[in-house]
């Protein structure tokens with residue numbers, strides 16, 4: 001029986017660009033084949049439970065604006081929330097969803113009660129997933145909202161908090177494993193500091209490294225085949241977060257010997273907060289071999305906050321998927337809409353339209369990216385720019401040494417002439433596709 005929350009909103013269909021139905025897909029035809037793969041299998045869209053079903057619409061100056069019939073802290077309401085969530089997954093034909101423990105179950109008074117509540121909801125999800133097409137892209141633990149985590153989880157000065165966090169992550173990994181999740185995410189919102197005056201950074205980093213190693217050990221112990229992902233973000237809620245950006249995370253993984261075990265879940269808004277473009281983060285992770293999954297959203301470029309808006313810029317999103325496709329596309333990863341409505345967007349229809357718009361923008365972006373890859377213009381320009389490295393001169397150079405290179409440069413009177421980087425021509429080229 002339907003909850004009636006979405007009233008008469010029908011299952012969204014692909015109707016093409018001639019349709020004026022705002023609740024239809026105009027660009028996302030899940031069965032369209034692009035570069036040999038269906039769009040649905042390329043994009044692997046996921047709905048984020050927290051923004052869509054748990055967030056009350058507050059901001060730093062005001063509280064709840066949304067009135068949802070499932071708000072409240074009981075098991076019955078958690079199940080009503082799940083019913084509505086799966087109705088929305090069905091309307092959107094969403095292949096995946098993602099959740100934190102705290103999004104889906106009422107907060108208990110103890111670890112034991114949290115675990116019982118989570119297990120009950122996981123069983124409820126499992127039942128629904130038998131008849132729903134929607135699968136779990138990833139699960140995660142909320143180690144940042146409860147006041148016990150105010151000074152961090154794995155990096156807390158109090159070992160009891162580390163223990164509570166580790167125990168909680170175990171239950172969330174169990175839940176993810178049981179539901180067939182394809183990844184497990186760790187975003188360290190409070191793994192950082194407010195002031196260095198009270199922070200032993202070396203110890204905190206070592207503890208965080210050990211915590212992540214325990215996660216990897218447990219993954220292998222239970223036979224979880226999914227990918228462990230760390231999600232970089234430079235700040236907010238901490239003043240400074242240790243997992244600052246892709247490059248910082250890679251250095252951390254390498255220091256603790258985890259670079260072959262853990263990949264990254266990159267988020268557009270977090271890249272912007274770190275002072276990067278999203279492409280920068282994707283290209284960095286791809287170059288380092290740790291590009292795993294993405295949290296798709298859009299940050300306001302002026303606010304300096306993680307505004308988590310739905311994406312709506314095709315040129316930006318095209319470059320996102322260009323880097324993902326160049327890296328071979330997603331394997332276990334996907335496109336999770338870590339995006340929320342604006343707090344004035346009160347109605348159920350806003351929730352549906354936001355996701356449909358996001359899915360359409362991503363489909364347009366991916367198709368533009370695929371067209372650029374198939375045309376090969378950017379790749380040709382790169383090959384031409386670096387062609388010297390494929391010639392004997394360039395090839396031998398890296399195996400040489402400073403003394404021999406110095407004699408060679410003198411002997412052959414090497415005197416390189418600068419060449420154009422062709423930036424404007426390449427920017428114009430991209431504009432032909434977006």
Ligand code: XLS
Nearest residue numbers: 140187231267295306338
């Ligand atoms: C917050 C993060 C969070 C993670 C999951 O900024 O993006 O939503 O994706 O904990």
Ligand code: NI
Nearest residue numbers: 267269306338
């Ligand atoms: Ni975020």
Ligand code: NI
Nearest residue numbers: 231267295338
């Ligand atoms: Ni995120």
